[in-house]
Amino acid sequence: MADAISDRQVVAVLRPFVRGCGPMLDALRESDPFGLRARAATGSDDELAAVETGLREKLLNGLTSVKVPGTAAWAAMDVEQRTDWWVNRVGRFTALLTSIPGLGGALADRLPVQDTLGAASQGLLLCAIAGERGVVEVTDRVRLIAWVLFDRDIDPAVAAGAHELSEKDTGEDTGEDAENAETARLTEELAESEKKHGKITLKASVGTLWRLGRSLLGIVEELEKRPRGRFYHRILGMLPVVGMAGDYFGERSGLKKVAKRARKWTASPAGR
Numbered sequence: 001m002a003d004a005i006s007d008r009q010v011v012a013v014l015r016p017f018v019r020g021c022g023p024m025l026d027a028l029r030e031s032d033p034f035g036l037r038a039r040a041a042t043g044s045d046d047e048l049a050a051v052e053t054g055l056r057e058k059l060l061n062g063l064t065s066v067k068v069p070g071t072a073a074w075a076a077m078d079v080e081q082r083t084d085w086w087v088n089r090v091g092r093f094t095a096l097l098t099s100i101p102g103l104g105g106a107l108a109d110r111l112p113v114q115d116t117l118g119a120a121s122q123g124l125l126l127c128a129i130a131g132e133r134g135v136v137e138v139t140d141r142v143r144l145i146a147w148v149l150f151d152r153d154i155d156p157a158v159a160a161g162a163h164e165l166s167e168k169d170t171g172e173d174t175g176e177d178a179e180n181a182e183t184a185r186l187t188e189e190l191a192e193s194e195k196k197h198g199k200i201t202l203k204a205s206v207g208t209l210w211r212l213g214r215s216l217l218g219i220v221e222e223l224e225k226r227p228r229g230r231f232y233h234r235i236l237g238m239l240p241v242v243g244m245a246g247d248y249f250g251e252r253s254g255l256k257k258v259a260k261r262a263r264k265w266t267a268s269p270a271g272r
Contacts, residue, residue: 005219007146007154011161013218014142016179017120020186020215021127024208027190027200079132083259086128091255094121094209115223116213118251122149122226122258124212129262143270148261149226150219153270186211227257 077085094117123145130141139160146152146159184191186208193204216223 005222007152007158010146010150010152010219010222011142011154011159013216014123014145015138016182016186017123017212017215018127018138018141018145019179019183020208020212021124023187023190024124024200024205024212025128025131027194027205082132083129083263086125086132087255087259091121091125091252094124094251094255115220115226116216117209118254119149119216119223119226120209120213121251122255123216124209125255125258126262129259130266133262133266135266144262144265147265147270148258150222151225182215186215227254227261 074082126145126148127141130136130144135141135144139156142159143154143156146154189204189207189211190200193199193201
């Protein structure tokens with residue numbers, strides 16, 4: 001029987017994970033794919049120059065009213081609305097990626113692929129929700145993820161001391177340099193995409209989510225504890241082909257549970 005995974009081992013895995021989520025979330029927040037922020041700032045658009053003035057103003061107002069980070073509509077949203085945006089918009093994308101292994105039905109469920117991608121998606125969303133609620137420190141986000149996904153109440157001193165862990169605890173070098181190196185590895189594709197294309201591409205985002213998921217394999221036993229969908233989602237997910245639909249809706253349901261637990265933690269004495 002394998003030894004129980006310690007809080008220190010969980011922290012050693014989650015610290016680089018949390019740090020790796022930062023650049024990906026920054027890219028999602030700062031991206032301006034339709035030039036909405038620029039148009040809002042200048043009040044004009046060269047592409048719409050030939051359009052009748054009244055109609056052009058309506059189009060520009062419509063663009064800036066879209067609820068995405070960087071627009072006036074986003075700034076007017078409250079914390080709950082922004083939380084729902086992360087869950088419902090970004091969550092759909094990550095849930096779809098997570099559900100793809102469901103095409104193989106029960107066979108795919110025997111592999112840790114879905115659990116690793118699912119946990120990575122949930123962890124990414126938790127970091128986003130934390131940011132909207134003012135939880136910005138890596139230590140606090142580690143404790144949030146551990147509590148929401150793994151039902152662990154990790155001591156702040158342990159969550160902050162990943163670089164002090166001994167080789168005896170984790171079986172590998174967990175010094176500060178190792179943590180920095182792991183974070184750099186997880187975000188390598190994002191950095192390369194930014195350097196080559198000047199932005200974070202979809203391919204780089206998908207690749208990074210996969211790397212984030214694989215980084216959690218060190219605590220794979222814990223991943224089984226994460227919030228999931230209802231029992232009928234799991235039954236449908238065991239069937240070939242249509243299993244993808246069951247897994248998709250199951251992951252969406254799990255994300256809603258994650259958001260609910262995140263609200264509870266941030267409102268608790270531990271979260272405050």
